[in-house]
Every structure is written in C-alpha cells, then in structure tokens.
Amino acid sequence: MSETTPKVPERPSLDGLDAAWSAVWERQGTYRFDAPGDRAAVFSIDTPPPTVSGSLHVGHVFSYTHTDIVARFQRMLGKHVFYPMGWDDNGLPTERRVQNYFGVRCDPSLPYDPDFAAPEPMARKGDRPILNLSRRNFVELCTTLTESDEKAFEALWRRLGLSVDWSMTYTTIGSTAQRVSQRAFLRLVRSGNAYQAEAPTLWDVGFRTAVAQAELEDREHAGAWHRIAFHAGDRPIHIETTRPELLPACVALIAHPDDERYQDLFGTTVTSPVFGVSVPVLPHPAAERERGAGIAMCCTFGDLTDVQWWRELHLPARTVIGRDGRILAEPPDGLDDQEGRKAYAELAGATVRTARERVVAMLRASGDLDGEPRTVVRPVKFYEKGDTPLEIVSSRQWFIRSVEHQDAMLRRGAELQWHPAYMKARYDDWVRGLNGDWLVSRQRFYGVPFPIWYPLDAAGDPDYDNPILAVEDTLPIDPSSDTPPGYSADQRDQPGGFTGDPDVMDTWATSSMTPEIVCGWDSDPERFAQTYPMDLRPQAHDIIRTWLFATVLRAELETHSLPWRHAALSGWILDPDRKKMSKSKDNVVTPMGLLEQFSSDAMRYWAASGRPGTDTAFDQGQMKVGRRLATKLLNASKFVLTIGAPADDADVTEPIDRAMLAALDDVVVQATSALHEFEYTTALERTERFFWSFCDDYLELVKQRAYGVTDEPPSPEASSARLALRTALSVLQRLLAPFQPYSTEEAWSWWHDDSVHTSEWPTPAGIVADSSALDVAGTVIGAIRKAKSDAKLSMRAEVATVRVYGTEADLAAVDATRTDLTAAGNVRTFEPHPTTEPLRIEVELA
RNA sequence: GGGCGACUAGCUCAGUGGGAGAGCGCUACCUUGACACGGUAGAGGUCGCAGGUUCAAUCCCUGCGUCGCCCACCA
Numbered sequence: 001m002s003e004t005t006p007k008v009p010e011r012p013s014l015d016g017l018d019a020a021w022s023a024v025w026e027r028q029g030t031y032r033f034d035a036p037g038d039r040a041a042v043f044s045i046d047t048p049p050p051t052v053s054g055s056l057h058v059g060h061v062f063s064y065t066h067t068d069i070v071a072r073f074q075r076m077l078g079k080h081v082f083y084p085m086g087w088d089d090n091g092l093p094t095e096r097r098v099q100n101y102f103g104v105r106c107d108p109s110l111p112y113d114p115d116f117a118a119p120e121p122m123a124r125k126g127d128r129p130i131l132n133l134s135r136r137n138f139v140e141l142c143t144t145l146t147e148s149d150e151k152a153f154e155a156l157w158r159r160l161g162l163s164v165d166w167s168m169t170y171t172t173i174g175s176t177a178q179r180v181s182q183r184a185f186l187r188l189v190r191s192g193n194a195y196q197a198e199a200p201t202l203w204d205v206g207f208r209t210a211v212a213q214a215e216l217e218d219r220e221h222a223g224a225w226h227r228i229a230f231h232a233g234d235r236p237i238h239i240e241t242t243r244p245e246l247l248p249a250c251v252a253l254i255a256h257p258d259d260e261r262y263q264d265l266f267g268t269t270v271t272s273p274v275f276g277v278s279v280p281v282l283p284h285p286a287a288e289r290e291r292g293a294g295i296a297m298c299c300t301f302g303d304l305t306d307v308q309w310w311r312e313l314h315l316p317a318r319t320v321i322g323r324d325g326r327i328l329a330e331p332p333d334g335l336d337d338q339e340g341r342k343a344y345a346e347l348a349g350a351t352v353r354t355a356r357e358r359v360v361a362m363l364r365a366s367g368d369l370d371g372e373p374r375t376v377v378r379p380v381k382f383y384e385k386g387d388t389p390l391e392i393v394s395s396r397q398w399f400i401r402s403v404e405h406q407d408a409m410l411r412r413g414a415e416l417q418w419h420p421a422y423m424k425a426r427y428d429d430w431v432r433g434l435n436g437d438w439l440v441s442r443q444r445f446y447g448v449p450f451p452i453w454y455p456l457d458a459a460g461d462p463d464y465d466n467p468i469l470a471v472e473d474t475l476p477i478d479p480s481s482d483t484p485p486g487y488s489a490d491q492r493d494q495p496g497g498f499t500g501d502p503d504v505m506d507t508w509a510t511s512s513m514t515p516e517i518v519c520g521w522d523s524d525p526e527r528f529a530q531t532y533p534m535d536l537r538p539q540a541h542d543i544i545r546t547w548l549f550a551t552v553l554r555a556e557l558e559t560h561s562l563p564w565r566h567a568a569l570s571g572w573i574l575d576p577d578r579k580k581m582s583k584s585k586d587n588v589v590t591p592m593g594l595l596e597q598f599s600s601d602a603m604r605y606w607a608a609s610g611r612p613g614t615d616t617a618f619d620q621g622q623m624k625v626g627r628r629l630a631t632k633l634l635n636a637s638k639f640v641l642t643i644g645a646p647a648d649d650a651d652v653t654e655p656i657d658r659a660m661l662a663a664l665d666d667v668v669v670q671a672t673s674a675l676h677e678f679e680y681t682t683a684l685e686r687t688e689r690f691f692w693s694f695c696d697d698y699l700e701l702v703k704q705r706a707y708g709v710t711d712e713p714p715s716p717e718a719s720s721a722r723l724a725l726r727t728a729l730s731v732l733q734r735l736l737a738p739f740q741p742y743s744t745e746e747a748w749s750w751w752h753d754d755s756v757h758t759s760e761w762p763t764p765a766g767i768v769a770d771s772s773a774l775d776v777a778g779t780v781i782g783a784i785r786k787a788k789s790d791a792k793l794s795m796r797a798e799v800a801t802v803r804v805y806g807t808e809a810d811l812a813a814v815d816a817t818r819t820d821l822t823a824a825g826n827v828r829t830f831e832p833h834p835t836t837e838p839l840r841i842e843v844e845l846a
Numbered sequence: 847g848g849g850c851g852a853c854u855a856g857c858u859c860a861g862u863g864g865g866a867g868a869g870c871g872c873u874a875c876c877u878u879g880a881c882a883c884g885g886u887a888g889a890g891g892u893c894g895c896a897g898g899u900u901c902a903a904u905c906c907c908u909g910c911g912u913c914g915c916c917c918a919c920c921a
Contacts, residue, residue, distance in 0.1 A: 012881085218920085225921095241921055254921085288921085296921035303920070379920060425850050429917045541915085574914095609859080613851085615914075619858060621870050624883085631883050639880030685860070689868080696885075700878095707879080782887095789875065789887035796878045826878090 006641035006751040012634035014599045014627065017742040022158045030755050031163040035530050036080045043079040044531040045071060046515050046564055047164070048539050048547070049086030049172060052149045053093035056156055058618060061591045063570035065607035066680060067538040068162045070568070072738035073675045074535075075163065076761035082531045084168035084518045087153065089146035090177070091507035092207060092385055095446045098142050104131045106138035106445045108502070113137055118144055135445050135480065142446040143173070156592055161600050161741045163757065170517055172510045173446070178476035180517045181510040182451040184558055186469050189452075193401045193557055194440075196464060200307045201439055203393040204383040205325025209443040210397050211383045211390070212506060213436060214546045221380035221389060224373035227293070228363060230270040230279075237270050237281075238370055240292035242378070244363065245327070245355040246299035248275045248335055248344055249320040254309055255295040257283035262295055273368035274359070275344065276337030282313055300332070301392035304435075320347075321391050323443075327355050352391075396464065398450065398503070399437040402553055406431055412552050412562055419568040419678045420613040423541055430545040438550070440509040447504030451477050453484040460495040468498065512550035515563040534564040541569040541613060568678045571615040594623065601740035602626035608739050611681045629688060630743035633736060636695050637747035640725045643706050650719035654705075655816045656777055657724035658769035660698045664690060664728055665764040671735055672761065680738070687735045694728060697778050704823030717819070731762040776813035776839065777821060780804065783841035784825040791845055798846035799827040806832075806839040 025031060036042065045067060050060055075081045099105060103122045112134045118141055119131065133141065150171070157164065170176055188194035201210040226244045229236035230253060239253060250272050255262040265281040272279060286305055287296055298309045300317045309315060318332035331344040343362055347355045363369035380389045402409070409431045418424040441450065451470035454462035468484040470477045479500025483489045491497030513521075515534050520527040533555070539547060548567060555563035595603055598620075605626025610616030652658055667690045671683040706725060708718035737744040737756045748756035780802065788797050802825070804814050811832045814821065818830060828846065 008880095014883085239921070243921085288919095292921050294921095298921085305919095305921075381920085420851095422850060426916050429849070433917060435918095544916085572915095611859095615852095617858065619870090621858075625869065628883060632881070635881035635884085637880085642880075682860090685868085695881090699880085700885090703879090785886055786888095792875050794876050794878065795886065796876085 003751055004753055008638045008641050008750045012631075012638050012746070014601065014630055014634070014743060017746050018159055018161070018595070018600045021742050021745050022161065025163075025755070025757075026158070026166075028755070030757055031075075031081070031083070031165050033080060033082050033084075033165045033168065035527060037530070039530050041078075041080055042082055042530050043071070043074040043536070044082035044519070044534040044564075045084075046518070046534045046537045046551075047083065047085055049088040049170070049511060049514065050153065051091075051093050052087045052089040052146045052153065053097040054149070056153055056591055057573075058589065058591050058594065059573040061156075061160060061594075061603055062573050062607045062610060062616065063538065063540060064157065064162060065160065065604045066568070066570050066610070066612070067536075068160075068164075069604075069608060069680045069738045070536065070538075070675070070678060071163050072741065072757060073680075073761065075757065076734065076737065076759065078760070081163070082518075082534075083164045084170065085154070085157065085162070085164045085166065086170045086172065086514060086518070087146070087150045088172045088507065088511055089142075089150065090171075090173040090447050090510055092209075092442070092444060092446075094142050094146055095138075095444060096207075096385070098138070098145055098446075100125065101145060102131070102141060103128055104133050104138065104141065106135055107132040108135045108445065110134040110137075116140075139446055146171075146173070156595075159592065159595050159600060160603065163741070168518065172507065173448070175476055176523070177510055177513070177517050178448045180513050180522055181448045181505060182470065182475045182477070183472055183522050184513055184516065184554065185505070185509070186451055186472060188400060188557060189467075189469060191557075194398060195401070196396060196398045196441075196467075198394060198396045200301050200310070200392050200394050201397055202381070202383075202390045203323065203395070204386040204388070205321075205323065205391055206386050206388050207383070207444070208323055210395060210439055210441065211386075212439045212508075213434070214430075214438070214508070214549070215384050216381050216390070217384045218379035219382050220377050221382075222375060222377050223380070224375045225292070226360065226363070226373045227370040228273060228297075229368040229370060230272055230297075232265060232268065232270045232281075236368075236370075237265065237295065238293050239295055239297045241297050241302075242376070243299070243302050243356070244359045245347070245352055246302050246320065247272060247297070247359055247363075248277070248340070248347070249299040249301075249318045249332065250275075250277065250279055250297050251300060251315045251318055251334075252279050252298045252309065252313065253281045253295050254284050254287045254298050254313075255281070256287045256289050257285060259283075259287070259289050259294055274362045274366055275335055275340035277318075277335055277340060282309075284309055284313060303392070307392060317394065319394065321352065321393065323393055323395075325388065325391065326351055395443075397439050398441040398505075400440050400509070400553070400557075402438045403434050403436065405553060405556060406434060408556055409549070409552060412556060415562055416552070416564075417566045419566060420611075423544065423567070423569045423613055426541065426544045427549065430549060438553075440506045441503040442506055443502070444504050447507065448476070448510050449478050449480065449504050450501040451475060451479065452501040453479050453487075453498045454501065456493070456495055456497050456499055458495050460493075462499055467501075508546050508550045511547060512554045515551065515555065516558065521558070532559075532563075533561050536566045536568060537564045538568045538570065541571065544569070566678070569613045571610060571613055574615050574617050589618075598623040598627050599630060599742070601630040601742050604739055604741075605629060605684075608680055608684045612678055626740075629691075629736075630740050632695060633691070633733070633740065633743050634747055636691075636699070637729060637733065637750065639699070640729045641751055643725065644708070644714060644718075644722060646719040646722040646726070647714050647716075650714075650716070650723045652720050652724045652727070652767075654702075654717060654720045654724075655770065655773035655813070656698070656701065656820060657720050658767055659771045659774035660694070661724055661727060661765060661767045662769040663771060663774065664694075664731055665767055668731060668735065668762050668764050672763075675738070683735075684739050687732070687739075691732055691736070694732070697781065698774065699725070701777055701781060701817070701820045701824045705820055727765070734759060734762050770813075772809060772813040773817055776806075776810055777817040779839055780814060780817075780821055780841055781824055784821075784827070784843055787843035787845060793845070796826060799825055799843055800846040801829050801831055801844040802827050803831045803833060803842040803844070804839070805835045805837060805842070807836065808834060810839045 223242040327347045453468040519532040606622040674682040702721040706721035
C-alpha cells in the first residue's frame with residue numbers, strides 16, 4: 001500500500017459515495033480477474049444466476065452480499081478472485097412473465113413473422129385479447145424483456161457494491177450456456193446416462209408440461225371423500241375416493257393381501273357404477289387397511305401409487321384426462337357399456353372440476369353414492385410454479401439417470417464442506433429419497449432445445465429409437481430450424497425425412513452446468529484448469545434438492561469430481577412478523593429504494609447480520625446501525641488523520657497504546673479465522689465491537705496527548721499515540737472493507753493512492769503488551785463518567801480528586817496512564833490507596 | 847411418520863462447564879478542539895419446561911413443549 005499525505009474533506013458524508021466509487025472501480029478494473037497461472041492462487045465462486053422474471057428483492061441483496069464479503073476477503077488475502085455473474089433468463093418464469101406482461105401466448109404451429117414488433121405492455125391483466133405468436137417471435141420477445149431486466153439487475157448489483165468481474169457475465173439462454181448444456185447432454189446420451197422413455201409423468205395442465213420430482217410441492221387443498229359402490233353381483237363393494245371423476249379411468253380395485261374382508265373377492269371382478277366397466281379385485285401390499293374403506297380404486301392415474309400398481313400388476317391404462325386438463329373426447333378402451341358411453345359423453349371436454357360434479361350427480365341418481373361427500377383438506381401435489389393440482393399423464397420424455405448414482409452422490413455430499421454443516425442432512429434426505437430419474441424435458445419454448453432430431457418413416461412417424469445427434473462442433477443448434485447432417489431442409493416433417501425434438505430442457509439442466517459454463521469446460525482449457533473445481537457455491541437452502549444436487553450430479557457425470565469444495569447456504573428474509581417476506585410488501589420496499597435511503601454499506605451491514613443458513617428478519621433498525629457505523633468510520637478516520645503525523649522515528653511506547661494494538665491483534669486473528677470459515681457475522685461483530693470501544697474509550701483517553709502541545713516536532717508521547725492511532729485505523733479500515741466497501745474506500749483514499757480492496761488483509765503485528773493499562777484506564781474513566789452523569793454534569797466538568805483503591809499492579813497501571821486520565825477526565829489529583837481488594841474508584845467532583 | 851434447526855432483556859440476536867451480554871427501543875443527562883447520522887449513564891432477563899451428569903449447568907445428556915423448515919405419506 002502506498003501512503004500519502006492525508007487529504008480529508010471538511011465534512012465527510014456517505015452521500016454520493018456509492019455512485020462515485022462504483023464508477024472508479026469500473027474504470028480502474030479493480031475487480032477484474034487476471035489468471036495467475038496457478039490454481040492455488042485463485043478463489044473461484046459459482047455465483048447463483050438470479051432468475052430474471054421481474055425484479056430482485058431484498059432477499060437477493062441479503063444473500064449476494066454474503067458472497068461478496070467472502071470474495072472481498074479472499075481478494076485481500078491475495079487470491080485472484082474469479083467471480084462472474086450470471087442471469088437465469090431461460091425457462092418458465094420468463095415465459096410466464098412475458099405472457100402476462102405483453103398479453104401473448106406461444107402457438108408453435110404459427111409461422112414466424114419477421115416484421116413483428118413488441119406490443120406495449122398491458123396496463124392491466126386481461127385489458128385486451130391474448131395475442132398468439134410463433135415460437136420464434138415468442139422467444140424473441142422473451143429475449144427483449146429479459147435484456148432490459150438484466151440491465152436493471154446489474155445496476156442494482158453495482159450499486160450494492162458486488163465485486164464481480166462484469167466482463168464475464170453469462171446468461172442461461174446465451175449461446176455459451178446452450179452449447180455447454182447441449183454438449184453435455186449429447187455426451188450423456190452416448191454414455192447411456194440420458195435416455196428417453198414413454199412413461200407416466202407428473203404434468204402441469206396450466207403450463208402443459210411435464211415437471212420433475214424436484215419441482216413438486218405439497219399444498220393444502222380442499223377436496224371431499226366420496227363413498228362409492230362398485231358391484232359384485234348384488235353385493236355392493238364400497239370404495240372411498242377424493243377423485244370420483246376418475247371413475248371411468250378405473251382399472252382395478254386393490255386391497256391388502258392379508259385383509260380378511262376382501263379375501264373372497266381377490267381374483268374376481270366387480271363392475272363400476274355408472275360406467276359399467278368390469279374390473280378385477282387384486283391384492284397388493286401397498287394398499288392400506290386403515291385408509292378409507294381399506295380397498296382402493298386404481299385409476300389411470302390418480303396418484304403415484306396408481307402408477308406403481310399399474311406397473312407391478314400389469315394393469316391396462318384407461319386415460320381420460322388430456323394434457324390440457326380436460327376430459328378426453330373419446331372414452332378409453334374397455335369402456336364398452338352403452339349406458340357407460342352415454343355417461344362418458346357428458347363428461348367429454350369438461351374440466352376436472354366440472355367432470356367431478358357431473359359424476360357425483362350421476363352417482364347420486366344411480367344410488368351408488370353412499371351418503372354425502374365429506375369435505376377434507378389434504379396435501380396435494382403442485383408444480384411449485386403452477387396453480388392447478390398436478391395430473392399424471394403418459395408421455396415421451398428425456399431423463400437423466402440419477403437413481404443409479406445415488407451412492408456416488410452420497411459420497412460426494414460427504415466430501416463437500418457444508419456451511420453450516422447441518423445443511424448436509426437436507427441433501428442426504430433428498431438423495432436417499434430419489435424415486436425416479438431426473439425428468440429434464442419440458443414441453444415449452446424458451447429454453448435450451450435438445451440437440452436431437454428423429455428420422456421419419458414412410459408413414460411420417462418418428463423413429464425414437466434412432467435419434468440423430470447433433471455434431472458437437474456445430475453447437476449450439478436448434479433442431480426446429482437447423483437441419484441434421486445427411487438431410488436437406490426440405491425434408492423436415494416429410495415422410496422419409498426428419499423432425500426436430502420439439503422440447504426444451506428444464507432450466508436446472510442448464511443451470512446445473514454453471515461451473516462448466518463459467519470455467520470454460522469446453523472452450524478454454526487453461527481457464528478451466530485454473531478455476532475448476534471451484535472453491536465456493538453460495539446459494540439458498542431451499543434449492544439444495546434442485547440446483548445443488550443437480551450440479552453435483554452433472555459434475556460427477558462429466559468430470560468425476562465435486563464441482564466445488566465449499567457450499568455456503570444462506571437463509572431467507574422474513575417479515576418482522578417472522579413470515580416469509582411477502583411479495584406485496586416487497587413491492588413497497590424496493591432494494592434500490594433502501595440503498596438510496598440507507599446507503600449500500602448500511603444494507604450490507606444488515607445483510608451481514610444474518611449468519612449462514614439462518615433466516616433473518618427484515619430489519620430497518622439494523623440498516624440504521626449500519627449507516628451509523630459507516631458514518632462513524634468516516635469521522636474517526638478524519639480525526640485520526642487530521643490530528644497530525646507521528647515523528648519520523650516514532651515508536652509506540654506508551655503502555656496504553658501498546659495494549660490497544662495488542663487487543664487489535666487479537667481481533668485480527670479472530671476475524672480472519674471466522675472469515676476463513678465463512679462466518680462473516682462473527683468477523684464483523686468482533687471488528688465492530690473493537691471499533692466502537694476504540695472510538696469511545698481509547699480515542700477519548702489519548703486525544704489530548706495525541707494533539708500534543710506543539711506540532712513541530714511532536715513529542716515521543718504524542719508520536720506514540722499518533723502512530724498507534726494510524727496503525728489501528730489502517731487495520732480497521734481493512735477489516736471493515738469487505739463489509740462496508742464504500743465508506744472504507746473513501747476513508748482509505750484520504751491517505752492512500754491504491755484501493756483498500758486490493759490492499760493486503762491485515763495480519764497480527766505481534767505486539768505483546770499487558771492489557772491492564774487499557775483495562776484499568778477504562779475502569780477509571782468509566783467511574784469518572786458515571787459520577788458526572790449521576791450529578792447531571794457535562795463530561796467536561798472538573799473532578800477534584802479520584803481515589804483509587806487497588807493492588808500494586810492496578811495502581812501502577814493508573815500511574816502509567818495518569819496523563820491521559822487527567823486530560824480525559826479533567827481531574828485535579830489522583831490519590832492511590834494500596835489494598836488487596838479488587839479495583840475500586842471514588843470520585844470527588846469539584 | 848422420520849429428520850434438521852431455533853427457544854437468552856420489550857424487539858433483533860451474540861455467547862460460554864465457574865461472573866448473564868450487545869445493539870435497537872425506553873429513561874435521565876451532556877453541544878467536550880472527529881462525529882447530534884454524536885456522547886455519558888440507567889432501568890430491564892428464573893437463559894422454553896422437567897429430570898439427569900458434575901464440586902458447579904444458560905451451556906453436556908435424556909424426555910417434553912412451542913415455533914420454523916426439510917423429507918416421506920396423501921385411495
């Protein structure tokens with residue numbers, strides 16, 4: 001670091017610092033990554049690319065600050081910090097936002113309109129008819145909107161002071177991400193780790209796409225138990241169901257093998273009411289005797305147990321619900337009864353809800369509804385971004401093998417260093433509970449397409465068993481517009497020609513490749529060697545089962561290693577009432593508004609108060625405190641720097657000065673070790689505590705001595721104080737720099753040419769000193785202050801006598817700091833009284 | 847049903863096998879040559895409950911309670 005003659009403003013202020021210093025950092029490339037040629041000298045961070053579907057909220061400010069604190073610490077340790085930013089613009093959230101924002105829908109059957117111009121945003125939902133767009137026009141619109149969102153995101157991050165290298169920014173829809181994602185996928189296909197299958201899959205009828213196990217969530221949903229009679233000859237067999245509309249999809253009744261009530265029925269058939277379909281009664285151990293009537297209606301498909309029975313008992317499929325969530329026009333095979341077909345015709349085209357009402361009416365009319373439906377609220381599976389309950393439909397989908405890698409995943413989880421450590425349990429739970437391979441295809445538009453085509457046979461049907469894989473050199477490709485090798489463009493969708501895979505990949509299938517994308521896995525071997533495996537994955541704990549798991553899986557499959565050494569999980573932001581921060585509230589309190597109101601340093605201070613993994617309350621009080629700390633640092637710096645320089649040959653000689661520096665050494669050790677463990681909260685707390693006592697006690701005590709009688713030349717005593725003050729200030733500015741980059745940079749700039757953020761992290765100076773000078777002086781000045789406060793006097797009030805009762809050591813400490821105490825307390829005389837008792841002070845005011 | 851975490855002052859949270867802490871808020875006071883976006887002092891807690899281990903437990907062990915979350919089940 002290069003010290004200069006201090007230039008301190010008349011009245012330091014936080015106002016304007018954010019804009020001024022962000023511009024300087026950008027201009028000077030302060031956070032630019034330069035490859036050192038040595039992996040050990042790099043600290044690489046796998047930043048979470050925030051979803052671009054609206055705006056960032058205070059929760060983002062919270063967790064991204066945590067990462068930045070670590071990045072700044074590592075940079076000051078001398079590491080070359082590899083810290084890119086990404087935007088997750090690919091995927092459903094963007095599509096939904098574009099649909100709602102512009103009032104449009106994608107219709108892939110429409111032709112591309114090259115002259116299409118983006119419509120004005122809708123003022124209110126539904127204020128004009130929905131506009132249908134071709135896939136390509138729709139994708140272009142998605143790109144337009146995300147680009148403007150990303151600009152706003154970057155502006156916020158710069159304002160917050162994230163020390164990312166903005167020259168390395170990536171997007172998950174960008175060509176690099178597409179290429180990496182497609183290349184990795186092709187390799188998985190070749191190695192057999194990706195495959196396609198026609199299978200029952202969880203399906204969101206709102207978005208009309210398959211979804212993965214990881215994207216499910218349970219929600220409390222109101223329904224009703226219906227007790228319905230099947231018929232074994234004249235004998236009614238009652239089942240209970242919450243989904244009577246699936247009655248025409250029933251393929252069997254199932255009871256537990258040991259259930260005495262149904263022994264005589266096993267192997268026989270019964271007839272469904274209304275629809276008159278004959279179905280077998282079968283035993284299966286997954287049937288629970290205690291639940292409902294103890295005998296279940298197995299349908300195509302009501303839930304995952306139905307799928308299990310269908311599979312294990314080799315039952316037929318009777319699909320009645322279409323991909324749009326409506327009852328199919330044609331009745332399923334096996335529904336042959338005339339009356340039954342008539343009944344079905346009344347359901348065709350109806351929504352699930354309407355169909356349910358109609359089936360119940362039919363059952364009531366036929367006398368097969370026993371009693372009235374009993375309402376019940378029970379958990380139902382939803383797609384986490386959807387708003388209708390999931391259905392299960394059979395469809396052709398791509399999967400990535402994960403079940404067979406379970407053990408390897410558990411081993412990787414154990415290798416990874418978790419912060420906090422207990423978060424590993426969530427990962428283990430998830431891996432152990434995997435019940436199927438990862439479904440990665442989505443029947444959507446704005447995403448990375450599968451780099452795959454299928455030959456069409458003479459009848460024009462795709463040959464799914466012999467997919468045509470794209471050539472890796474040509475990636476990224478879009479099979480809906482690019483032509484596969486060996487074919488010409490006019491053979492598209494023609495018998496004997498080819499067709500492109502219509503689907504796109506799940507967002508996680510791309511974002512699980514972020515380490516490979518940013519480190520140059522397939523494009524920059526040199527960078528890859530220097531940055532991968534990465535050092536840190538910071539992320540929120542709610543996406544352990546998705547992002548974290550998927551990234552570990554992909555790294556295992558591609559590079560047979562962990563993608564990073566450490567995972568740091570941050571918590572959520574809660575409302576002051578401890579509920580998860582609500583959207584409505586968040587719109588009122590925007591992050592940019594808060595940054596403007598409190599300053600970036602203040603917001604960062606609040607963020608730093610949330611420990612890793614811990615949910616934290618949104619607390620403007622903490623922001624005020626952070627602002628106070630930043631202001632205090634400016635003022636204390638001004639004071640120390642304007643009080644005058646120590647003599648050239650100055651030394652820290654006074655016991656109290658040495659004691660202060662020794663205590664600071666201790667703080668440096670503690671803060672450093674805490675930051676190494678990602679315990680930034682502890683580091684800040686230790687530093688801050690020292691800083692306030694430095695200002696309120698030490699500084700007040702040595703003030704008068706530091707001023708000195710004359711400035712030229714300063715006395716050895718004055719020099720000792722001045723040198724100690726400057727030494728401590730330098731250390732404190734650096735200790736606080738990761739937390740409060742703006743105020744520390746400002747104050748540092750008053751006496752240095754370089755940036756505090758590229759200066760060296762402080763190390764202990766190795767000062768050995770008896771702490772009693774500082775401790776005893778603190779006790780004495782405390783007693784003096786209390787006496788004055790009790791007497792409701794100014795702190796400047798004169799003290800006649802201070803009587804000190806204490807051991808020889810205590811009295812010696814008082815003697816050593818007598819000059820400082822006399823000046824700071826405005827004391828006339830000290831009277832030492834040797835005792836063996838603990839230190840006691842009597843103050844006699846003048 | 848299984849698991850993880852939390853429970854300490856009115857609020858937000860540190861903390862340690864031996865003295866119960868910080869900040870905010872509150873009360874009173876102080877404009878002292880960095881700072882009123884400041885300073886000084888004060889009031890305020892049976893450390894969720896019950897057992898156990900220990901010379902000693904807020905801390906370790908067991909059980910329970912409340913809250914939050916994760917996973918599973920959901921005919």
